Every structure is written in structure tokens, then in C-alpha cells.
Amino acid sequence: MAGIVSYGSYVPYRRLKRAAIAQVLGVAAVKGERAVASFDEDSVSMAVEALRDALRGTPERDVQALFFATTTPPYAEKLNAAIVGAAAQLPSEIRAADLTGSVRAGLSAMLQAADAVNAGAQHAAVAMADCRLAAPEARAEQTNGDAAAAFVIGAHDVIAEIEATASVTREFLDIWRAPGERFAHTWEERFALTQAYTPALSGVIHNVLAKANLAPSELARVIIDAPNARAADECLRALKIDPGRVADPFAATIGQAGAAHAGLMLAGALPAAKPGDRILVAVAGDGADALLLRVTPAAAHFRPRHSVGGMIESKGDVSYAAYLKWREILPTEPPRRPDPDRPAAPPMLRSEQWKFGLVGTRCIACGTAQLPPQRVCVKCRTRDQMEPYPFADRRARIATFALDRLAYSLNPPTVNVVIDFEGGGRFLCEMTDCEPEKIAIGDEVEMTFRRLFTADGVHNYFWKARPRR
Amino acid sequence: MASKGIKDRVAIVGMGCTPFGEHWDKSVDDLLIDAAYEAYESAGINPEDVDAYWLGTMGSLSGLTLSTPLKIPYRPVTRVENFCATGSESLRQACYAVASGAYDVAMAIGVEKLKDSGYSGLVVPQPPNDGTLGNITPPASFSLLAPAYFKKYGLDPDKGKDVISRIAWKNHRNGAKNPRAQFRKEVPIEAIKNSPKVADPLGVMDCSGVSDGAAAAIVVRAEDALKYRKDPIYIKALSFIAGPGEGPMSPEYDFTTFPEVVASAKDAYAQAGIKNPRQEISMAEVHDCFTPTELVLYEDMGFSPRGTAWRDVMEGFFDLEGKLPVNPDGGLKSFGHPIGASGLRMMYEMWLQLRGEAGPRQIDNPRLGLTHNLGGAPGRCVSFVSVVGKSLG
Numbered sequence: 001m002a003g004i005v006s007y008g009s010y011v012p013y014r015r016l017k018r019a020a021i022a023q024v025l026g027v028a029a030v031k032g033e034r035a036v037a038s039f040d041e042d043s044v045s046m047a048v049e050a051l052r053d054a055l056r057g058t059p060e061r062d063v064q065a066l067f068f069a070t071t072t073p074p075y076a077e078k079l080n081a082a083i084v085g086a087a088a089q090l091p092s093e094i095r096a097a098d099l100t101g102s103v104r105a106g107l108s109a110m111l112q113a114a115d116a117v118n119a120g121a122q123h124a125a126v127a128m129a130d131c132r133l134a135a136p137e138a139r140a141e142q143t144n145g146d147a148a149a150a151f152v153i154g155a156h157d158v159i160a161e162i163e164a165t166a167s168v169t170r171e172f173l174d175i176w177r178a179p180g181e182r183f184a185h186t187w188e189e190r191f192a193l194t195q196a197y198t199p200a201l202s203g204v205i206h207n208v209l210a211k212a213n214l215a216p217s218e219l220a221r222v223i224i225d226a227p228n229a230r231a232a233d234e235c236l237r238a239l240k241i242d243p244g245r246v247a248d249p250f251a252a253t254i255g256q257a258g259a260a261h262a263g264l265m266l267a268g269a270l271p272a273a274k275p276g277d278r279i280l281v282a283v284a285g286d287g288a289d290a291l292l293l294r295v296t297p298a299a300a301h302f303r304p305r306h307s308v309g310g311m312i313e314s315k316g317d318v319s320y321a322a323y324l325k326w327r328e329i330l331p332t333e334p335p336r337r338p339d340p341d342r343p344a345a346p347p348m349l350r351s352e353q354w355k356f357g358l359v360g361t362r363c364i365a366c367g368t369a370q371l372p373p374q375r376v377c378v379k380c381r382t383r384d385q386m387e388p389y390p391f392a393d394r395r396a397r398i399a400t401f402a403l404d405r406l407a408y409s410l411n412p413p414t415v416n417v418v419i420d421f422e423g424g425g426r427f428l429c430e431m432t433d434c435e436p437e438k439i440a441i442g443d444e445v446e447m448t449f450r451r452l453f454t455a456d457g458v459h460n461y462f463w464k465a466r467p468r469r
Numbered sequence: 470m471a472s473k474g475i476k477d478r479v480a481i482v483g484m485g486c487t488p489f490g491e492h493w494d495k496s497v498d499d500l501l502i503d504a505a506y507e508a509y510e511s512a513g514i515n516p517e518d519v520d521a522y523w524l525g526t527m528g529s530l531s532g533l534t535l536s537t538p539l540k541i542p543y544r545p546v547t548r549v550e551n552f553c554a555t556g557s558e559s560l561r562q563a564c565y566a567v568a569s570g571a572y573d574v575a576m577a578i579g580v581e582k583l584k585d586s587g588y589s590g591l592v593v594p595q596p597p598n599d600g601t602l603g604n605i606t607p608p609a610s611f612s613l614l615a616p617a618y619f620k621k622y623g624l625d626p627d628k629g630k631d632v633i634s635r636i637a638w639k640n641h642r643n644g645a646k647n648p649r650a651q652f653r654k655e656v657p658i659e660a661i662k663n664s665p666k667v668a669d670p671l672g673v674m675d676c677s678g679v680s681d682g683a684a685a686a687i688v689v690r691a692e693d694a695l696k697y698r699k700d701p702i703y704i705k706a707l708s709f710i711a712g713p714g715e716g717p718m719s720p721e722y723d724f725t726t727f728p729e730v731v732a733s734a735k736d737a738y739a740q741a742g743i744k745n746p747r748q749e750i751s752m753a754e755v756h757d758c759f760t761p762t763e764l765v766l767y768e769d770m771g772f773s774p775r776g777t778a779w780r781d782v783m784e785g786f787f788d789l790e791g792k793l794p795v796n797p798d799g800g801l802k803s804f805g806h807p808i809g810a811s812g813l814r815m816m817y818e819m820w821l822q823l824r825g826e827a828g829p830r831q832i833d834n835p836r837l838g839l840t841h842n843l844g845g846a847p848g849r850c851v852s853f854v855s856v857v858g859k860s861l862g
Binding site: 335336337338340341342343344346347350351354355370371372374378379399400401402403404405406407409413414416418420424425426427428429430441452453460461462 | 587588589590592595597598599600601603604605606608609610612613616617620666667668669713715717718719720722723724
């Protein structure tokens, strides 16, 4: 039966202290801080980060389906999963879909992936990410967090087998957002708690445990996520789950990560799981889905490169004012520079491998790695003796850098770095997630997929360098 | 490289140059008419005496940009563009046309109207692309030179800042003596050092002036020159080099040199028969788009041995009263940098200096002058070097 083969997660570098929001707005502060996607990140770019990590455990060519789950897709029309797949270097012969509309989309995507594997796909990839926006003064502005998780589902060498699933779908009004609206509306809390989420969650949890003939006390780890946090608490109480068995919800460190939240909690819980452990995952939203996992001995052999805990530790603050500018909630004076041009479709198609995959070339004649891709070798001048050469996972060091205070940016100064890759290749690109005054020649960097800017509704994705995390 | 040159085969017999600056009251047409007619008058010719034109401009499109306002009567007008070296490229083409015998009299003219855009700094339009070309402005890309040079030659950042600030100070000091310069006053070195940061360590005062302007030259074969005037100037060398763009791709490149400039200087010196530029060149106009550029150029052009230009700067070697005055007219820094016009503006200063017409900036009896013009960025640029003299041989 299908199960999780590998997984990855992503927490953006920036943190916003909730007290800083409260201080500006004069509202009550929730404890802790929340993760904030940088001005050059969105749900697609964060999903790419998590998926690249998850795919380290699986040969990309064996993936036959990709499901991207988010409530904040960068494109309302245009397949967001296609961008994720291109950046993660998945093959083009692949089924791909966006799942959206509810925070339940993340777990729904895992169920779809499991179905694909059960129907014969060798592997199906799931990437879930969210960058949920709430209006200033909303409690959700403080409690939301931006993050991503990704899973590769397969039938062999699974680290956690899917023992049972259950779903219920109910039409009720609690959270809604019409196209074009930036902030979601919510109904009164008691209604959703008593009439919607608690009954839906209780129902799917009862069903999935019954299918596996399991008592709640036999669960090693429990992950329950609901738009209304009290609904999760009530279910846990009703099931008599010991608080020690509840997976860390990262409430004080990351925040509620929308469609990615349950996946993020699962990615956080898996490293400590022991063979035979039962893990329950249940998510509410216009009904609920539940998934019961049984951890296998193979779990001991897989470790993602980045753990959730490690990424929580790797952080830098962002001020509330900068956050409001990044999200364009606070309009600012435009620069006296032209708006960037939208990238053009034909050149983007021609350079798909380069733009989305950061695939350069290496000269077969002299072995020199080079980027962007070339036909005539920069070193030996040999023509058309090039092989594709991926740079995305290679580390590099800063040869020199420039702080550009004139270039258009939501987060000036723009930091440009000249970097030299391990194994050859030099590139001039932007640097992100850094403190400009601390950059030094010789610093080690790694590559990250980002949204450079948006022009005429076209999101321009490409790669930047960032300090090694 | 087989670059034979056209030493002493072409002469400049007339030039014009508008003041550079904020010409809110003048259009591209006005600037072209002003520069062209000053050049006609300078050469003592009428518009119909010019057989062919080369127009250098980055933003003003075709030959019709010139032929329409001047009402040129059905003659060839070629628009050329080669980044910030555009004006020099138009001169080079006009010189070759005359040297070949195809035409007797040609005009090279360059123009740019930058102030109408309303933007800060230079904006270079890009063809449709895949969105991966980067977002680096000219000051930031040239700022890469400064830390690399300072580190390689052991200058701490404060000392390095002193050196580049002194280059700006010198050019403003020269420009203060020039009635056609955009900025006509000396600037205290502290004001330069403390100017608002644009691309660390460069401040606003390390950047060339964004301006409007035009300049023009009339060229004829050297044998015909004395028919036009008794004091023409002669082309000794014209070199233009486009690099393969290795800098941003090759880890060997260290951002302390422009290989294209080294190549074009070497070529120009060979054409002109110059063995020791530090001794033989009387004065130079170089492409000081940003102060570290001028520092690196001194070494690339052989004015200073490697690693020593900063010392020459501090000792005043390149000052107006120094052994080798550089940018006596104020340079891009103080005279201003309307892209297509700059290369011809540099030549205009040679025209004045070699003929003793530079007024308070006059250098004592110059014999050979050099202009250097570049376009692009460190590691990936085009470079032009000319040598001109006041006598044949």
C-alpha cells in the first residue's frame, strides 16, 4: 500500500514578532513570533524549496504526478504546479494539478497522491505551501505563518505506510474569500466550532480509526489542524489524547501555515518517529480529511537536509513596517525608475531549463562549467560541445558584491553578488535573506528559487543566492 | 590581430559641442541643430558640403532623427549605437568612410536627451527577454571594482574612499573652469566623501552627471585638411574592442581591470607608434562614468603601473597641472554624460587643447591627446581608444 517515501519542509528566513504588530496597532499580542515569506517569496517559491528537499530521496524521473496545494496560488488562471514542477526539475511527462479553496487542500493532495500510487504511479509528489494574508488588527495576522511542506508518495521503501483514510465534506459557511479579495471573511466562531469543525473532525477520526481497528490510545502522534484552533483542542480532549502525544503545532515559532500546516507538523514529527508508531493526521475545512500512518523501519534511513527545527533556528527579524510594504498593504512612494518589463513568453519557453531549473552547461571538450548556458565555450571556444549542467544544488562563494540603492526593489538595497560555484562556474545574481552590512567576500551561499517581481500580472521567477541555512 | 590603423590619413577640421546639462528648453532636434551648425561654421563649410553622416545615439532611433531636423538633402545618414561608447563609434565610422575615399567630407554627430525621462540615473531599454538578466544598475555594477581593487592592492576602505573621492574632486575642479560643463563649480572633498550612498562605497558624487547634449565633428582626408583651416587635428589611432563577456562567467576575472580597455589601448598605441604612454601622451579624456572606473583605467591604459594608480592620484599626477592631465574638461563626472554625445565631447576637448583654445584649462603645448570611451560593465564591455595629434608624422 502507498506511503510516504520522503519529505521536506520549508520555513522562510524572516520572523515577525507579534508584539511588534501589537505595539503599532494597539491590539493584544499573541505569544511568540510568526514566519514571514520574504518580499520575493510566495506559495509557489516556498513549495519549490520544500519539494527540492523531499526529492533528494527520490530520483526525479520516477515521479509521475505532482499535486500543489495552497489557498494562495500566485496565479488564479495558469497552472501553478507547472512552475513548481519545472523548478524542481520534474519530468514533463507528468500529471499535475493545483488543489486550492480550503486549508484542507494540503491533506487532500496527499490523498490524491496516494490514490495515484495505488492506481499504478511509481511516485506522486505533493507540495503544499501557503502565504495567507489577514487584515491589520485581525488575530490571524498574528497567528498565521508562511511555510511549506512536501512529500513523495510511493509504494516501495516507504517510511510511513498509509493504513487508512477517511473524508467528509459538508457545505457550511465559515471562511470565504471571493476572487480579487485579499483578506478572508469568517463567520462567528461558536457556530463553526459546535456545528462544523468539531463534528466533522470527530467523524473522520472515528472512521479512520475504525478502518484500522485502532483505539485512540494506540496513537503515538496526533496532528489535528482546523481553522478554528479550539476545534482541534476539543477533539483531542474528547479522544483523551495525552498532550505529550500531540505534534508540535509551531504556534509560537512559525504560525498557522494554511494548507501546508498539517504537512509541516507531520514533517516536524517524522524525524522522532519509531517503527510501528501510528500517526494520525486530520484537517478540517468545509468537512474534514483524516489519514492514518504506520511508521516503518525504513524511516531510520531518511533525513531531510533541512529539519523544521533547524529552519526555525535559522532566522532574521523583519519589522512590521517592512512586512506591510512587502505585502503591499502599505502603499509607498514608487522609485523614479521605470517599472520592470514583464518577461516574454517565447524566451521563457526557450530557456525553461535555465530559468526554472538553473541548468547551465558544461563544455565536453575542456570540462568548464558555465552559466547561463552557452553554445561556444567561454574557456576553450569550442562550439556546440555542451552538456546540461545543473547548478541549483551546488554551493558557491561570494567573489565580490554590490549594494544597489538605485535599483527598483520592495526591500532596498538590492544586493548583487558575484559567486563562484564549487566545481566551476561564475554567476552574477541577486542575494536574498541576508543582512547587507554583514556580507563579506568568501561567504558561502546556496541557491534559492524566488519571485523577482510581478509585471502585468506575470510573476517573474528566477534564482537568487542566499546565505547557507 | 590585424589592425592596420589609418594614422595621419584623416583630419578633423571643425567641431561643435553644446553645453551639457538640463536642457529643459531644448529638444533632440534643437541639440542636433546647435551642434551640427557649430561644426559647419567651425570648418567653414555649408551643410550641403557634407557628403555623409554618422549619428550616434542610444535612444533616438534612425538616421531620420538627424536628416529631418537638419533637412539634409538626400544624403546617407547612419545611426550607430554601441552603449556609452556610441559617440566614439560614430566618429570611427565617419573617419573610415573618408579614409576609404568613398566620401570627401563626413560628419560624426552624437546626441542624447536623458533628462526628459523623469528617471534617476540611466535607463537602458532591454529587448523582450526571459526575465533572468538581473536587476543591477550601472553604479552598482561599476561599484564592484572598488572593493576588489582596494583589497588587491592593500588599501583599507577609508584610504580607498579618499582615492576615488580625489578623482571626483579633480574632475569637478577642471569642470569649474569649463563654461560648457554641466557642473561648473569645485566641490570640497568632504562633500564628495559624504554624499548619499548609491551603491556602496559609491555616493552620488562618485557618479557621472545625467544630462542632455550633443557634439559633432567634420572629418576630411588629411591631404585636404589645410584647404579648410590652418590648424586641423590629425587622427593617429582609432581602436574599438568588444569583449567576449568573460568577466561575469569566469572565476579568473578579479574586477580590477577591463581586458577590453587593455586590448584597445594596446591596439591604439600600435597604430599611433606609441611606446610609453605615460611619457608620450600629453593629456587624456577617459570614461570616468564612476570614480573607480577612472582609477582602473589609468592602469589598463598604461598611464600607471599595476597597483600604483592610486598613488599617482593622490600625488596629483593626473591633475590639470600634473604630468599627465586626465579629463581636463571635467570628464563625464563634471561635464555630464549624454550617452551618444560623450565620445565626441571628449574629442572636442582635444580639439580645443591641441589648438590652444582651452582658456583657463589650457595645457602647456600638448602634442598628443587620447580619448577613451567605454560601454557595458566590468568584465563585459566595449572599449574605444583614439589618439590624435596636432601635426602629421
